[in-house]
Amino acid sequence: MEQVKCFMPQTLQEALQIRKEYHATILAGGSDLMVSKSMGPGITPAFTDPVLILTGVKELKGIRKNADGSVSIGALTTSAEISRSELVHPLLIDAASRMGAIALRNSATIGGNIGNASPKGDMPQPLILLDAELVLKSVDGERRMKVDDFILGSKKTALGDDEIITEVILPPQDFTHIFYRKIGMRRANAISKLTLSAAATVKDGVVVDFRASSGAAGPKVARSRAAEEILIGRKLSELPAVKDEFLDAWNGVISPHAMPEYRRNSTRRMLAYFIDALAAGHPAGRVE
Ligand SMILES: Cc1cc2nc3c(=O)[nH]c(=O)nc-3n(C[C@H](O)[C@H](O)[C@H](O)COP(=O)(O)OP(=O)(O)OC[C@H]3O[C@@H](n4cnc5c(N)ncnc54)[C@H](O)[C@@H]3O)c2cc1C
Numbered sequence: 001m002e003q004v005k006c007f008m009p010q011t012l013q014e015a016l017q018i019r020k021e022y023h024a025t026i027l028a029g030g031s032d033l034m035v036s037k038s039m040g041p042g043i044t045p046a047f048t049d050p051v052l053i054l055t056g057v058k059e060l061k062g063i064r065k066n067a068d069g070s071v072s073i074g075a076l077t078t079s080a081e082i083s084r085s086e087l088v089h090p091l092l093i094d095a096a097s098r099m100g101a102i103a104l105r106n107s108a109t110i111g112g113n114i115g116n117a118s119p120k121g122d123m124p125q126p127l128i129l130l131d132a133e134l135v136l137k138s139v140d141g142e143r144r145m146k147v148d149d150f151i152l153g154s155k156k157t158a159l160g161d162d163e164i165i166t167e168v169i170l171p172p173q174d175f176t177h178i179f180y181r182k183i184g185m186r187r188a189n190a191i192s193k194l195t196l197s198a199a200a201t202v203k204d205g206v207v208v209d210f211r212a213s214s215g216a217a218g219p220k221v222a223r224s225r226a227a228e229e230i231l232i233g234r235k236l237s238e239l240p241a242v243k244d245e246f247l248d249a250w251n252g253v254i255s256p257h258a259m260p261e262y263r264r265n266s267t268r269r270m271l272a273y274f275i276d277a278l279a280a281g282h283p284a285g286r287v288e
Contacts, residue, residue: 005050012059012166015052016139020162024052028076029107031100032116060111060166063087069172075111075165079123082110089170090286091126091197094180098122111165117151117220122182124151125215126197127168128223135167136160144169154219175199175209176284179274183266192216194263198274198287200231207234207278212271217254217263224253231275239279247271 007024009015018024025047027033037045054060060076063085071087082088083097083105099105099113099122113123114134127147134150136143138160147168150158159165179198184191195215201208210231213223227249230242247268256263277287 002048004047006053007050008053008056010056010058012057012137012164013139015054015057015164016137016162018050018052019164020139022050022052023161024050026111026115026164027051027053028055028109028112028115029078030112031104031108032112032118054111054164066169071170073110073168073170075167076109078106079108079110079113080105082123089126089130089173091129091178091180091199092123092170094197095122095126095182095195098182098184110168114147114150114168115157115159115165117153117155117157119154119219119221120192120216122192122195122215125195125213125221126180127170128221129197129199129211129213130170130173132171133169134165135169136163137166138162138164142166148221148223151220173199174201176202177274177278177282177287178285179270179277179287181270193259194266196267196270198271200274200278202236202278202284205236207231207236207239212250212274214254214267217256217267219255219257222254224250227253236279236281239275243272243275243279246275 007018009018034045037047039046054076060074062074063077064072065087066072079096079099083093099108110123113121124147132147133144134147152158177200181196182192183194192215194217198212200210210228213221215221227246230246251264274287
């Protein structure tokens with residue numbers, strides 16, 4: 001097999017230069033790439049393009065709070081680091097802390113989880129609910145884009161061939177109620193069969209914000225702002241009357257390729273459970 005070039009830059013500027021010059025394949029934790037390129041035990045993985053290993057680029061690591069209350073997560077931050085952070089929204093912590101097993105969580109990065117754009121990737125699901133944005137950098141500049149717009153479909157993203165995801169930005173959120181479920185074959189090392197996040201803000205008995213997003217239920221994370229609008233502005237006492245309208249609208253946005261009935265019914269039940277809890281006056285906090 002022909003040898004491929006492999007780069008290990010120590011600065012972001014250097015990484016961006018290499019990305020532009022060679023359109024090199026970005027390798028972060030390698031937990032997706034080393035599997036997809038694997039040729040079997042003891043055999044060198046089948047990379048055909050130059051490889052850009054990001055692990056030495058310190059500028060891409062860490063989590064910080066910004067002056068406007070938003071939180072920036074470097075693309076190389078691992079799911080283990082995210083799951084331990086006090087700055088990160090609990091819904092993202094839920095997703096990060098249920099990924100794989102601990103060895104995986106120590107190498108799997110948030111940039112890789114988004115860049116891989118797997119329908120079963122766990123972190124894009126809460127990120128889309130939270131309206132998270134990405135910073136995409138190239139030597140020629142930077143642009144910001146919502147995660148929802150960046151992931152175009154299964155394994156398809158809007159990443160330019162000279163760009164690197166450098167940061168994920170979580171806008172400040174003040175939901176009063178949140179809900180998270182991951183359904184997998186077992187608690188550790190299970191790829192998601194279905195995930196769901198839901199969040200609401202209730203003020204003076206009125207739902208002023210409501211969001212839901214569902215993973216592993218279609219080619220990309222499902223979220224329907226049109227369905228959410230059915231519940232926003234409603235008094236808690238009105239929720240039972242509009243619940244089915246919401247659930248029917250929601251079911252229309254998920255398009256599972258396998259076990260559609262199971263995935264639609266499970267999603268419907270979980271959302272109904274969350275809405276019933278709100279209608280029953282569940283105290284602020286996590287709905288379990
Ligand atoms: C045993 C096992 C269990 C797993 N369990 C789960 C699970 O429960 N949930 C889950 O979501 N995933 C799971 N995964 C998949 C994988 O671990 C995650 O998707 C992980 O977050 C990928 O991150 P990484 O840093 O290893 O990515 P890499 O493998 O390095 O890269 C993945 C993709 O993203 C691109 N990329 C990486 N970084 C960037 C960047 N900064 N900018 C642009 N593109 C970038 C790469 O080019 C590549 O296309 C599992 C994998 C294994 C092997």
